[in-house]
Amino acid sequence: LYKSHQHYRVFEIMSDNPSSILSTSLVRHLTDKIYEKRKVGALELQKLVVDYINQNQMEQVEKIITILNGYVRALNPHTRKGGLLGLAAVAIALGKHSEKYSNVLLVPVLECLQDIDTRVRYYACEASYNIIKIARETALLQFSVLFDALCKLAADPDKNTRSGAELMERQLKDIAIHCNKFDVFEFVCLLRERIYAKNSFVRRYLISWVHDLQSQPNINLLQYLPEILDGLFQILTEPTPKIREACEVVLGQFLREIIQKPEAADLEHMVNVLIVHAQSNDCFAKYNALMWLHEFLKLDGSRMKSFLPGYVLVTLPCLAYAESDSDILQVSRRINTGLMTLVSSEKSDNSSSFELSAMVEVLLPSLNDGEVSSKIAALKWIHYLYEAMSDKFFIYMEELFPCLLRLLSDPSDEVVALDVTVLSDLCTGKEGYNTTVEKFGLPAGSVRQLKAVSPYFVHIMKSLLDEFRSDCSFLHDRGTFIIRQLCSVLNVEDVFHTLAVLLNVEQDLDYVSRVVQILNSIFLTAPELFSLRNKLKDMPVHDESNDRNLFSSLYLCWAHQPVALLALCLIARKYKHAANIVHHFSELEVNADLLVEIDKLIQLIESPIFTSLRLHLLDPRYQADLAAVLYGLLMLLPQTEAFLILKRRLQCMPTTLNFGMHCSDQLKANEKSSLDQNAEACVFRELMEHFILIQQKHREYNTGKLKLKMREPF
Numbered sequence: 001l002y003k004s005h006q007h008y009r010v011f012e013i014m015s016d017n018p019s020s021i022l023s024t025s026l027v028r029h030l031t032d033k034i035y036e037k038r039k040v041g042a043l044e045l046q047k048l049v050v051d052y053i054n055q056n057q058m059e060q061v062e063k064i065i066t067i068l069n070g071y072v073r074a075l076n077p078h079t080r081k082g083g084l085l086g087l088a089a090v091a092i093a094l095g096k097h098s099e100k101y102s103n104v105l106l107v108p109v110l111e112c113l114q115d116i117d118t119r120v121r122y123y124a125c126e127a128s129y130n131i132i133k134i135a136r137e138t139a140l141l142q143f144s145v146l147f148d149a150l151c152k153l154a155a156d157p158d159k160n161t162r163s164g165a166e167l168m169e170r171q172l173k174d175i176a177i178h179c180n181k182f183d184v185f186e187f188v189c190l191l192r193e194r195i196y197a198k199n200s201f202v203r204r205y206l207i208s209w210v211h212d213l214q215s216q217p218n219i220n221l222l223q224y225l226p227e228i229l230d231g232l233f234q235i236l237t238e239p240t241p242k243i244r245e246a247c248e249v250v251l252g253q254f255l256r257e258i259i260q261k262p263e264a265a266d267l268e269h270m271v272n273v274l275i276v277h278a279q280s281n282d283c284f285a286k287y288n289a290l291m292w293l294h295e296f297l298k299l300d301g302s303r304m305k306s307f308l309p310g311y312v313l314v315t316l317p318c319l320a321y322a323e324s325d326s327d328i329l330q331v332s333r334r335i336n337t338g339l340m341t342l343v344s345s346e347k348s349d350n351s352s353s354f355e356l357s358a359m360v361e362v363l364l365p366s367l368n369d370g371e372v373s374s375k376i377a378a379l380k381w382i383h384y385l386y387e388a389m390s391d392k393f394f395i396y397m398e399e400l401f402p403c404l405l406r407l408l409s410d411p412s413d414e415v416v417a418l419d420v421t422v423l424s425d426l427c428t429g430k431e432g433y434n435t436t437v438e439k440f441g442l443p444a445g446s447v448r449q450l451k452a453v454s455p456y457f458v459h460i461m462k463s464l465l466d467e468f469r470s471d472c473s474f475l476h477d478r479g480t481f482i483i484r485q486l487c488s489v490l491n492v493e494d495v496f497h498t499l500a501v502l503l504n505v506e507q508d509l510d511y512v513s514r515v516v517q518i519l520n521s522i523f524l525t526a527p528e529l530f531s532l533r534n535k536l537k538d539m540p541v542h543d544e545s546n547d548r549n550l551f552s553s554l555y556l557c558w559a560h561q562p563v564a565l566l567a568l569c570l571i572a573r574k575y576k577h578a579a580n581i582v583h584h585f586s587e588l589e590v591n592a593d594l595l596v597e598i599d600k601l602i603q604l605i606e607s608p609i610f611t612s613l614r615l616h617l618l619d620p621r622y623q624a625d626l627a628a629v630l631y632g633l634l635m636l637l638p639q640t641e642a643f644l645i646l647k648r649r650l651q652c653m654p655t656t657l658n659f660g661m662h663c664s665d666q667l668k669a670n671e672k673s674s675l676d677q678n679a680e681a682c683v684f685r686e687l688m689e690h691f692i693l694i695q696q697k698h699r700e701y702n703t704g705k706l707k708l709k710m711r712e713p714f
């Protein structure tokens with residue numbers, strides 16, 4: 001606190017009789033409890049000191065100062081007040097000579113700024129003001145003490161004391177601003193130590209200093225901004241609107257300076273501070289931090305690349321903000337777009353300037369627990385990173401894969417659609433690093449059938465089927481949408497072939513039957529399956545050179561649903577075999593479920609999907625077999641609306657058909673060699689045997705369930 005003690009040694013000799021220097025009247029007035037009398041005493045003292053100065057009796061002035069130093073340390077508060085007024089009066093009287101005595105004038109006054117008596121503190125402010133107004137250089141030498149004292153006084157409980165401190169503060173600012181010897185570094189150190197104060201008055205005091213100094217062209221605070229930026233953003237969370245707004249003005253001025261001279265700003269040391277505050281619960285601070293981050297990105301994106309994970313960390317949650325928080329939402333969108341543009345430059349770069357592992361760590365929380373908008377943005381980021389740098393990013397897909405699989409069950413359609421797109425990237429990419437089809441414990445025959453597809457593709461389908469098995473409502477509510485999305489971005493034939501092969505090894509027959517029912521509905525009605533339906537038309541069922549036959553794969557699976565199997569054969573134009581299947585319906589339990597499925601099939605036959613089937617009723621090659629199918633269905637149906645629809649359709653057929661002769665056989669025989677016919681007939685026999693076996697298993701399975709139910713206690 002005391003920068004110079006030698007002055008005290010000069011004044012160690014204190015007069016035993018103060019009245020020998022100060023008159024009794026002057027002392028009585030100066031120490032009176034009434035302010036007006038003390039003021040009179042101070043004026044008398046000022047005149048006395050002026051006289052001594054004019055007479056060049058400076059030793060007398062020094063004795064007076066020593067006496068007054070004793071007064072300000074007295075026990076009586078009125079004496080202390082008088083001492084303060086006296087020291088201020090001496091300083092005024094000394095004028096240009098005050099710098100020589102400034103320490104012994106100012107230091108005891110500064111001690112009184114923390115006095116327990118509110119009026120003493122107030123008069124200490126007044127005295128300090130008068131002293132530093134005259135002894136400006138001393139004010140700079142004692143700047144840290146003055147600044148600290150004013151910081152404490154800013155939070156003083158007494159309003160008058162705070163007012164006095166504000167007057168003293170303005171004087172000190174004026175000295176700092178207009179003096180070339182002002183130490184900016186010292187000020188920043190003081191500011192940095194106090195900027196985390198929570199008191200509103202202290203915050204207002206600190207902000208006013210920064211605001212006034214940053215407006216001076218001869219004072220450069222920008223170079224020290226990284227040291228105080230965190231504290232300034234802390235003040236942005238201040239509940240008092242005026243303080244918050246004042247802080248925003250200060251930050252806005254700093255940002256304008258950075259935009260004008262980006263090379264003069266240490267952006268890298270400020271970004272992490274901004275990233276922290278962009279995660280603040282306070283929307284005002286969050287928005288300002290995001291604005292700064294956006295400006296930094298625009299100013300020098302290349303310097304911001306290394307901070308990309310941090311940028312994404314704060315941006316993704318903000319993308320889920322409601323339109324009511326449109327400011328935060330809009331700036332977050334702009335940042336996100338800017339970041340993606342920045343990443344696009346990595347395509348031509350062999351080494352990424354940011355840690356991909358850190359990016360994955362940032363994206364995972366949004367995928368797992370984020371809002372819909374955040375999940376969508378995270379998925380877009382994964383897709384974008386994979387497209388921009390697939391070779392470098394593919395290895396991290398292993399880490400993301402379980403999370404991506406879970407997202408298939410997300411309630412949001414848009415999330416599922418994007419998730420499927422990202423998964424398709426994985427399936428169409430290079431071979432898996434640690435994944436093989438054998439890993440899933442499938443029979444050798446199934447592995448052989450799936451060797452043409454990516455192991456990740458099999459993993460996706462298997463995980464999806466596992467999810468369907470564990471949650472029946474998920475299968476019925478979301479199954480159709482998810483599978484259609486898969487078909488829209490992946491190879492349709494691969495999707496259905498893989499699902500069929502995996503379902504063929506399932507042990508839960510009820511579950512397989514439910515899935516096949518949904519798959520068949522998609523197969524018959526979805527536009528995404530148009531190419532698959534066309535490919536199945538007249539597809540050969542026997543191909544020794546290929547382990548994978550689409551029709552046979554689907555047939556083996558569709559056998560769990562008799563009507564679905566019939567529809568498959570009709571789409572594939574295997575009408576003769578379809579007639580055999582209908583004939584076998586007589587050996588099945590014709591229950592309500594079967595009749596409902598037949599009813600649905602009749603409705604579909606009247607739809608555009610089966611246009612070619614209806615036209616085949618006029619084609620001699622197909623008439624007999626097709627008529628056998630339709631009449632068989634007609635005989636199975638009770639006389640419902642579906643019965644009447646089918647009956648009217650059959651009445652449109654030519655009446656010259658002879659169902660006993662099967663004239664189409666001869667025409668078909670001309671088209672196929674005897675060898676091919678025999679091979680195909682053999683395959684169809686095996687397929688029919690499989691169908692019969694599967695239906696037998698279903699009967700046994702249902703019987704077993706019924707027996708278990710009967711054993712249950714009431």
